[in-house]
Amino acid sequence: MPAFPFSAIVGQEAMKTAMILTAVEPRLGGVLVFGDRGTGKSTAVRALAALLPPITVLRGCPVNAASRADSPDWAGIETEETETRPTPVVDLPLGVTEDRVTGALDIERALVHGEKAFQPGLLARANRGYLYIDEVNLLEDHVVDLLLDVAQSGENLVERDGLSIRHAARFVLVGSGNPEEGELRPQLLDRFGLSVEVRSPTDIEERIEVIRRRDAFETDPDGFLARWQPEDARVRDGILAARARLASVETGDTALRDAAALCLALGSDGLRGELTLIRAARALAAFEGSDAVDRPHLARVAPIALAHRLRRDPLDEAGSTTRVERMAAEVLG
Amino acid sequence: MSDDTDLLPDEALGRAHLALCLAARDPAGLGGVVLRARQGPQRDALLACLPGDTTRLHPAMEAEALLGGLDLAQTLAQARPVHRAGLLSRPGWIVLSMAERCPPGLAALLAQAIESGRTGPLLLLDEGAEDDERPPRALTERLACHVALDDGTPYRSSPLPLVPEPSLCRPDRASAGPDVIPALVALAARFGIDTLRAPQFALRAAQALAGRSGRNSLCPGDLAAAAALVYAPRATCLPQDPEDTGPDDTPPPPPPPDDAPDSDGDTGRDTLPDTLLVDAVQAALPPDLLARLSAGGRPAPGAGSGAGQRRKGNRRGRPLPSRRKRLSGQDRLDLTATLRAAAPWQRLRRAGDADLSRRVTIWPSDIHVRRYEDRSDRLLIFAVDASGSAALSRLSEAKGAVELLLGAAYAARDHVALIAFRGAEAELLLPPTRSLVQTKRRLAALPGGGGTPLASALRLAGDTADHARRHGLSPAVALLTDGRANIALDGQADRTRAMEDAEQMARWLAGLGLPGTVLDVGRRPHPALARLAGLLGAHYVPLPRAEAVAMSRVLQDSLG
Numbered sequence: 001m002p003a004f005p006f007s008a009i010v011g012q013e014a015m016k017t018a019m020i021l022t023a024v025e026p027r028l029g030g031v032l033v034f035g036d037r038g039t040g041k042s043t044a045v046r047a048l049a050a051l052l053p054p055i056t057v058l059r060g061c062p063v064n065a066a067s068r069a070d071s072p073d074w075a076g077i078e079t080e081e082t083e084t085r086p087t088p089v090v091d092l093p094l095g096v097t098e099d100r101v102t103g104a105l106d107i108e109r110a111l112v113h114g115e116k117a118f119q120p121g122l123l124a125r126a127n128r129g130y131l132y133i134d135e136v137n138l139l140e141d142h143v144v145d146l147l148l149d150v151a152q153s154g155e156n157l158v159e160r161d162g163l164s165i166r167h168a169a170r171f172v173l174v175g176s177g178n179p180e181e182g183e184l185r186p187q188l189l190d191r192f193g194l195s196v197e198v199r200s201p202t203d204i205e206e207r208i209e210v211i212r213r214r215d216a217f218e219t220d221p222d223g224f225l226a227r228w229q230p231e232d233a234r235v236r237d238g239i240l241a242a243r244a245r246l247a248s249v250e251t252g253d254t255a256l257r258d259a260a261a262l263c264l265a266l267g268s269d270g271l272r273g274e275l276t277l278i279r280a281a282r283a284l285a286a287f288e289g290s291d292a293v294d295r296p297h298l299a300r301v302a303p304i305a306l307a308h309r310l311r312r313d314p315l316d317e318a319g320s321t322t323r324v325e326r327m328a329a330e331v332l333g
Numbered sequence: 334m335s336d337d338t339d340l341l342p343d344e345a346l347g348r349a350h351l352a353l354c355l356a357a358r359d360p361a362g363l364g365g366v367v368l369r370a371r372q373g374p375q376r377d378a379l380l381a382c383l384p385g386d387t388t389r390l391h392p393a394m395e396a397e398a399l400l401g402g403l404d405l406a407q408t409l410a411q412a413r414p415v416h417r418a419g420l421l422s423r424p425g426w427i428v429l430s431m432a433e434r435c436p437p438g439l440a441a442l443l444a445q446a447i448e449s450g451r452t453g454p455l456l457l458l459d460e461g462a463e464d465d466e467r468p469p470r471a472l473t474e475r476l477a478c479h480v481a482l483d484d485g486t487p488y489r490s491s492p493l494p495l496v497p498e499p500s501l502c503r504p505d506r507a508s509a510g511p512d513v514i515p516a517l518v519a520l521a522a523r524f525g526i527d528t529l530r531a532p533q534f535a536l537r538a539a540q541a542l543a544g545r546s547g548r549n550s551l552c553p554g555d556l557a558a559a560a561a562l563v564y565a566p567r568a569t570c571l572p573q574d575p576e577d578t579g580p581d582d583t584p585p586p587p588p589p590p591d592d593a594p595d596s597d598g599d600t601g602r603d604t605l606p607d608t609l610l611v612d613a614v615q616a617a618l619p620p621d622l623l624a625r626l627s628a629g630g631r632p633a634p635g636a637g638s639g640a641g642q643r644r645k646g647n648r649r650g651r652p653l654p655s656r657r658k659r660l661s662g663q664d665r666l667d668l669t670a671t672l673r674a675a676a677p678w679q680r681l682r683r684a685g686d687a688d689l690s691r692r693v694t695i696w697p698s699d700i701h702v703r704r705y706e707d708r709s710d711r712l713l714i715f716a717v718d719a720s721g722s723a724a725l726s727r728l729s730e731a732k733g734a735v736e737l738l739l740g741a742a743y744a745a746r747d748h749v750a751l752i753a754f755r756g757a758e759a760e761l762l763l764p765p766t767r768s769l770v771q772t773k774r775r776l777a778a779l780p781g782g783g784g785t786p787l788a789s790a791l792r793l794a795g796d797t798a799d800h801a802r803r804h805g806l807s808p809a810v811a812l813l814t815d816g817r818a819n820i821a822l823d824g825q826a827d828r829t830r831a832m833e834d835a836e837q838m839a840r841w842l843a844g845l846g847l848p849g850t851v852l853d854v855g856r857r858p859h860p861a862l863a864r865l866a867g868l869l870g871a872h873y874v875p876l877p878r879a880e881a882v883a884m885s886r887v888l889q890d891s892l893g
Contacts, residue, residue, distance in 0.1 A: 037474050038528030042448070093445055095396065095438015105673055108414045114680035134444075135471060138437050162677070179770060200527045208518045211532045215514065218362070218537075219506055 002221055003050035004043050005228035007235055010210045011201050012040065017284075018194045018304050019048045020235065022172045024242040025283040028276060029193030030151070030173030032136070032184070032308065039198045040210075041176040045132050046089055051232050053240065054084040055128055062120040063127045063167045064088065072167045074118050088129030090122050090171075092147075094138055101143060102150075102158050103165070118165045123156045126171040136175030137184045147173070148191050193276045194301075195308035197321060242286035249285050250292040251278055258298055262331045266324060268309040277305045295332045302328040345482045346375050348617070350382065350493050352478035352562055355541040356454040357384075357426075357499045362537035363477035364447045365455030367432070367468065367566075370482035372460065380428070382493045383456070387426040392434040394420075399442055410692065421446050425453045425499060432468040433461035440469035447475045453499045463800075477534035479566035507543035507551050509536060520560055520610050525570035535563040557613035565617035572611050655701040670701035712748040712765050712806040713738065716794045717776075718814035718854070719755040720785035728781045731813045731854050735776060738811075743769050748806060750797055751775055754790035754814075756783035757824045761793055765801050784826060787818035787865075788834035795842045809848045810871070815855030816862030832861060839868040850874060 009016060018031045033041045057064045058071050059081045065071035068080055092101065103121030110116060122131070131147075133139060150156050156169040175192065177184065189195070201207050217224040259277045266273075280301040281293045290297070307320040342348055352366045370376045380387075390399070401419030408415045421427065421443075429435065429443070435457075446452045455476060457468050473479065517532045517539075538559035543551050655667035657674070675695045682694040715735050719728060735751075742749050749772055751763040762775045790812070798808035821830040822838070842849075849871035853862050858875035866873030 036527055037470070038530040040529075091445060093396075093438070094441035095436065097396070105677070107669075107673055107676065108408070110673065110676035112408065112414050114677060116677040135437070135441060162674075179768065200529060204515075204519060204522060207522070207529060207532070208515045210529050211514050211518055211536065214533055215509065215536060 002225060003046040004214075004217055005225055005232050006044070006047035006051045007231035008213050008217070008224070008228045009040055009044055009047060010213060011206050012044065012198055014304060015041070015044055015196045015198055017300075018196045019044055019174075020239060020287060021194065021280055021283045021301070022174075023048060023052055023239045024287055025246060025279055026170070026172050028172075028279055028283065029191065030175070032189070032192040032195040033174070033176040033198055034179050034184075034195065035176075035198035036200045037178060039200055041198065042132065042134060045130060045174050045176075049087045049089040049130055051236050051239075052087040053236065054086050055088075056082050056084050057128075059083045063124045063169070064129070065127075065168070070168065072165070074165055074167075075120075088125055088127075090126040090129065090131050092122055092131055092133045092139075092143075094135055095140075096122070096143060098143065098146065101146060102156055102160075104158070104160065105163055116162065118158070118163055120167070121156075123150055123169040123171070124167055127167070127169050129171055131171045131173050133173070133175045135177050136188075137177040137179070144188055148188060151191060189308050190270075190272060192308065194280060194304045196304055197307075238287055241289075242283065245289070246283065246286045249282050249290065251282055252292060255281070255293040255295075255298065258295060258332055262298065262302060262328060263306070265327050265331050266306060266310055268306055270309075273306050273309045277302060280305045299328045299332045302332075345480060346379070346493075348562065349379055349480040349482060350496070351558075352480050353379065353383070353454075353456070353496045354545065355538050355562070356456075356478065357497050358541040358544060359537055360452075360454040360499050361450040363454070363534060363541065365427075365457070365476045365478075367457045367459055367473050367476050367479040368482070369459040369461065369479070371462075373482075375482050376458070378493055382496045383426045383428070384495055384498050385425045386423070387428050387456075388420050388423050388453075390420065390427060390429045392429070392431050392436060392439060394439065396438070396442055399439075399446075421452050423453070424501075426456055427453055428456045428458065430458045430460070432457035432459045432472075433466040435468050435472065437469055437471070440472045444471050444475055474528060474530060477538055478562045480562075481566070507540045507549050507555075509540070509551055513539075513551060513556065516610065517556065517560065520614065521564060523572040523611065524564050524568040524614060526564060526567045527569075528567075531563055531567055535559045538563055553609055557609050560610050561613040561617035564614045568614065572615065655703050657698065657701055665703045667701045667703045671695065671699050674701060675699040710748055710806050712750060712798070712801045712808040713742055714750045714752065714765075714794050714797055714801075714808055714810045716752040716754065716759070716790045716810065716812045716814070717779070718785060718787075718790075718812075719753045719779055719781045719783075720815075720817070721755075721782045722785060722815055722817045722855075731852075732776055732779070734813070734852075736773065739769055739772055748801075750801070752790055752793050752797065753779050754786050754793075755781065756786070757789075757820060758786045759790035759793045761797060765797070765804075765806065784820040785814070785818050785831070786820035786822075786824070787814060787816070788822045788831060788838045789820070790814075791835060791838035791842055792822070795838065795845055795847075798842075798847050799845060809850075810842070811850050811852065812869075812871070813852045813854055814862070816853060816859035816865065817855070818861075835865060836868055839865050843868060843870045 006016070015031075015033055018033075022028050022031055033044075035041070055064065056066060058066065058068055058077055059079050061071045061077050062075050063072060064085065065075075065077075066082075068077065071077045099121065101121050101123060103119055103124055106115075106117040106119035108119075133147075136144075150169050151171070151173050154168065154170045156167055158165040173192065175184075201210065213224075256278065259274050259281070263274045263277065277298065278293070281297040284301055285291075285293045285297045288297075303321045303324045306324045310320050310323065342351060349366070349368055349370075356363045356365050368376070368379070397419075399419050399421050401417055401422060404415045404417040407417075435443075443455060447455060457472065457476065459468050461467055467473070514532070514536065517535045521532050521535070535556075536559075539551050539555040542555040542558055543549070655670040672693070672695075675693065679694060682696075715738075717728075717731055717735060739749060741747075748765045748767050749763070749769075750761070750765040751772055752759055753762050754760070762779065763772055766772065794810050794812070798810060801808045818831040818835045819826055819828045821827050822834040849869055851862060851866040851869065851871050851873050853859055853873065853875040855862075863873045863875075
């Protein structure tokens with residue numbers, strides 16, 4: 001079954017915007033989608049990846065390296081040939097072992113040929129793509145620690161079984177979960193660049209439309225994809241154009257000052273908030289074809305960039321988004 | 334085969350059988366069936382009608398068995414890679430027994446398999462006895478039909494027909510009229526079903542029903558039967574009548590949106606009498622749900638009370654990487670790690686080894702042993718006195734103290750449970766959870782007033798602690814009360830007996846060996862409460878004039 005078309009997802013604008021921004025600027029550091037079940041969280045991730053242009057990789061490279069120079073020595077790739085692959089979306093299931101995540105000694109080759117070889121794990125497969133964790137709040141702590149480390153350094157370092165291996169692991173982390181089933185550790189929360197809260201739509205017409213499109217898609221996937229193809233292509237072209245434009249989008253002193261003022265007013269911890277806010281605003285500006293970051297850009301990305309970073313009273317009702325919106329309106333006027 | 338007008342069998346066994354048949358017709362669309370039933374003739378009869386080879390799973394299965402991988406033993410024996418196919422790649426039904434004990438990791442794997450649409454239909458055998466023993470929501474959410482068999486129904490002796498083989502493609506595409514989807518969505522809203530998967534399931538189930546009867550358009554009977562199968566177990570409220578303001582006592586959780594009845598009425602009236610659908614679902618509602626809802630109780634089971642993180646407790650310790658170590662009596666050998674350590678050297682060792690018959694040479698230095706981090710999660714059980722006497726004096730301070738402690742519990746990743754006692758008996762407001770949002774909400778909504786059923790509170794605290802301990806948590810009890818017990822264990826207002834009962838319960842609790850603290854929140858310290866704390870083996874802390882911060886500090890110190 002092909003992926004559901006991204007532009008056919010009904011509503012959930014904040015989630016879609018956040019996903020598009022990470023596609024424009026992968027350095028944003030991923031998206032956390034928290035909310036009700038059955039709201040199309042995983043559908044959106046898969047849809048986005050299907051929409052992105054394929055990546056060019058060295059043929060047979062286990063870490064999706066673009067060229068031979070980038071491919072690690074242990075992979076032993078001799079060829080210079082490249083091939084195209086769809087943007088990888090790797091699922092990280094709960095209960096996954098550390099071995100599977102980081103990679104480990106290739107038992108098969110060790111047992112049969114007596115060779116010490118490295119078998120790449122999920123992090124290698126997710127390089128240059130998306131790593132999707134459903135129910136990220138229920139993930140074992142030690143796997144979370146490991147992911148944080150790699151997500152921050154962009155490199156997977158394996159020191160085990162007598163192996164000493166490193167390879168690039170730059171991926172967009174997409175986590176989803178339901179806060180009623182457990183909180184996410186603040187350390188992990190902060191590492192996600194953007195966060196979105198999704199709710200089941202409460203408008204009956206919107207709900208009907210969701211089911212109607214889903215039914216149409218399941219009844220005739222090809223026809224449905226063909227119908228939405230132009231719209232998806234528009235989003236894809238927008239993302240590609242935005243990537244090209246991103247470097248030239250100006251971030252003036254005023255924008256920096258505004259961002260700092262907003263973060264100060266909200267009392268968000270550390271400087272990561274400001275950095276993400278600026279980057280997200282720049283990505284949004286690029287996506288919308290602007291030459292410079294303006295106040296409206298900042299105001300629009302502020303909730304998704306900052307809501308999860310507030311030093312919040314853990315008992316505070318989940319109203320941080322509203323708090324950010326209010327403060328953004330006040331500071332940015 | 335049933336006729337068009339009544340597609341839904343009356344008895345649960347027949348409904349379960351129908352659910353199995355539908356899931357077999359459309360495994361990719363419906364996922365499978367959750368069958369809540371104890372072992373017994375009824376369940377055996379159902380399992381006997383599953384066709385072909387069913388794959389049986391149990392909750393302790395490792396990912397490798399499910400997904401396949403290298404067969405170590407065979408590989409070693411044959412000196413060539415031997416792969417083992419995963420159980421999930423087999424065709425046919427997959428049956429998970431004791432599904433209520435399914436760990437989140439396994440649930441995630443199975444959920445992923447369902448989403449991929451490549452596995453056969455899944456049957457969860459939920460054998461839970463308690464209300465909170467349920468299979469993980471991540472899994473049940475993705476299975477269309479939930480059926481509970483009650484033990485009371487007499488066993489029907491006529492054998493059930495065989496369930497058809499699971500189909501590999503989707504055979505039924507009965508066309509849905511323009512008003513079908515709006516009617517199903519509106520119906521879901523009226524029963525307070527939030528997830529959008531439910532209407533999708535209902536639609537596919539109706540299509541499977543129509544296909545089963547050989548029709549290629551949906552009739553109202555299909556929709557009614559499908560809605561009853563899919564919506565009834567998911568309902569969180571009784572349907573709101575469009576005209577009425579609704580039954581006064583029913584709390585309508587999340588959103589039955591205001592415009593639901595209208596659009597339902599407009600679009601559905603011509604061909605789909607919505608009363609038919611509502612009645613169908615209502616008739617299939619689990620009886621205990623009705624009782625609970627009409628009593629104004631809590632939302633329906635599985636409404637996100639956090640089955641997930643309860644299972645996440647470090648019951649058997651979290652596995653740490655195994656270590657090279659000499660085997661001693663208590664250690665458990667980690668065979669895989671040992672082989673892995675030995676594997677790269679086999680060629681070399683074989684070269685120096687005269688005995689060629691030996692396939693694998695393992696040296697003592699290869700031995701790895703398993704290690705677990707054996708620290709279990711702490712559970713703080715707050716028993717808060719919300720009776721009239723306490724409410725007058727200190728209920729708000731007690732709430733404040735609990736909130737501060739919750740903040741600390743959040744930092745320490747502790748679990749918390751909340752018991753409130755007032756009126757006739759104590760109530761478990763919140764089963765053990767890590768969700769502070771919920772705790773806070775329940776605590777804030779806690780009203781004061783009524784008698785002081787202290788004994789009942791102690792009993793409930795003991796039960797909760799005992800239950801939690803069996804799940805591997807280390808419970809501790811914090812009792813916040815003014816000690817003026819006046820309701821006996823049987824609910825009678827009798828001051829003397831109330832205190833006697835409370836003391837008896839305290840002795841029992843002490844026998845469980847729970848660490849605890851009794852906070853006297855009365856205006857004046859109450860000697861009876863000090864004696865009670867003595868019986869409990871708990872710290873007694875009178876706090877004649879303390880505010881929240883002091884209380885929280887004291888509690889934290891005494892609970893360690």
